[in-house]
Amino acid sequence: MRDGDRDDLEFHRRLSEGDRGAFDELYRRYAGAAYGLAYRVTGQQILAQDVVHDAFMALWRTPEAFDPARGPFRTFFLALVHHRAVDLVRRESRLRARSERAANLEPLVGEDPADAIAEESYLGVRRKEVREALASLPSEQRQVLEMAYFGGKTQVQIAEELGIPLGTVKTRTFAAMRKLRAALEEIS
Amino acid sequence: MIDRHGETQELLAGYVLQSLSSEDAAEADRLLTEHVPGCSECRMMLDAFQAVTGELSLDADPVRPPDPLLPRIHREMEPRGRWGARSTPGRLVAAVASVALVVGVGGLALAQHGGPSTPQVPTADVQELADYVIQHHPIQQQPLGGNAQELSAPGVQELFVYGRGVPFPGPGLVYRLWAVSRHHATHLHDFLPYPDGTVLVRLAVDPSSFDHLLVTVEPAGSQPSEPGDPAWPEAG
Numbered sequence A: 001m002r003d004g005d006r007d008d009l010e011f012h013r014r015l016s017e018g019d020r021g022a023f024d025e026l027y028r029r030y031a032g033a034a035y036g037l038a039y040r041v042t043g044q045q046i047l048a049q050d051v052v053h054d055a056f057m058a059l060w061r062t063p064e065a066f067d068p069a070r071g072p073f074r075t076f077f078l079a080l081v082h083h084r085a086v087d088l089v090r091r092e093s094r095l096r097a098r099s100e101r102a103a104n105l106e107p108l109v110g111e112d113p114a115d116a117i118a119e120e121s122y123l124g125v126r127r128k129e130v131r132e133a134l135a136s137l138p139s140e141q142r143q144v145l146e147m148a149y150f151g152g153k154t155q156v157q158i159a160e161e162l163g164i165p166l167g168t169v170k171t172r173t174f175a176a177m178r179k180l181r182a183a184l185e186e187i188s
Numbered sequence B: 001m002i003d004r005h006g007e008t009q010e011l012l013a014g015y016v017l018q019s020l021s022s023e024d025a026a027e028a029d030r031l032l033t034e035h036v037p038g039c040s041e042c043r044m045m046l047d048a049f050q051a052v053t054g055e056l057s058l059d060a061d062p063v064r065p066p067d068p069l070l071p072r073i074h075r076e077m078e079p080r081g082r083w084g085a086r087s088t089p090g091r092l093v094a095a096v097a098s099v100a101l102v103v104g105v106g107g108l109a110l111a112q113h114g115g116p117s118t119p120q121v122p123t124a125d126v127q128e129l130a131d132y133v134i135q136h137h138p139i140q141q142q143p144l145g146g147n148a149q150e151l152s153a154p155g156v157q158e159l160f161v162y163g164r165g166v167p168f169p170g171p172g173l174v175y176r177l178w179a180v181s182r183h184h185a186t187h188l189h190d191f192l193p194y195p196d197g198t199v200l201v202r203l204a205v206d207p208s209s210f211d212h213l214l215v216t217v218e219p220a221g222s223q224p225s226e227p228g229d230p231a232w233p234e235a236g
């Protein structure tokens, strides 16, 4: 286990006992990653804020949803953020007819370095590894994965957009997930 | 011979990404309650895929959230509202509401969702629905044990099982939902929480056919004949 993950476990344990300081520490560690993810998925700052708000509130109210036996806190929490972001995007897209969300978003608030965040080094290291693993995927696998994960699209939507059979989308997604898993395990 | 694990795991990959469409989602739901809990290989793969979805998030550049966000969260960290249970763990809400009611709620339009059992109903919809029902309608509440509540409103036609922070019932086990009337219990549905603790199930149920709901913990894939142990001990 990485040091960063071990520290998270301790913060989570204290948070479960109602320790607000531990909550703040987890916020300090993950708010930037969570907000960056939520913004990339939702494409809107106001929605991204709601997602991050809801995810941290859920963490505070029901900390026992995290089971340390099933993986590190980091992946649990960021998966939760992703889950909520996709939820929100789907809902928004039904509530109003949304124009195509930009696949490649503009930088959030100009290039103001004050908006860049100083990230815990262990997260930065992992980020580099994840990008390395993603880059190792065949481009057609990476494409379906990104459309699903960051685009919040269903497999049926992806098949329609790319003009390929649904079965192919499923196969590529599965292959991509397996390769990523193997690559990430190998790197770490 | 179909490779059951391979087929299951292909669905699980789409499931953790929340990218399954309603038909596949229903099949994933079935496999998640009937096959996965008892299959260590598929369970391991589910956890591994879930971890990958957490890791993938790091491909997005980190961005500092607006400064007022943390103070806003701090203010809300106090127990508040009439749902005092919100600050306590393991709550599960079975919210019962009519389609007609839902369609009338600010365009929530839950009726547009597919299938009689749609596991991937967006969380936000159901939460909003539950809040709306509580605020605007004469509802009856019945404790289901633990922090779980059954909410019912007049004109009920549909049953939503909604929960957050619901713990996994343990290897080889699933939650089982029963409609209990005076003389017998009818099996409605088996379910597991999403890996992040969210539960969301939607069922078409005639509310006049039962007295109350019951959630038990049962071995996955077992014959639903008699209700076993309640999932949550009686409150208080």
Ligand SMILES: [Zn+2]
Pocket (backbone or CB within 6 Å): B004, B005, B008, B035, B036, B039, B040, B041, B042, B043
């Ligand atoms: Zn299996």
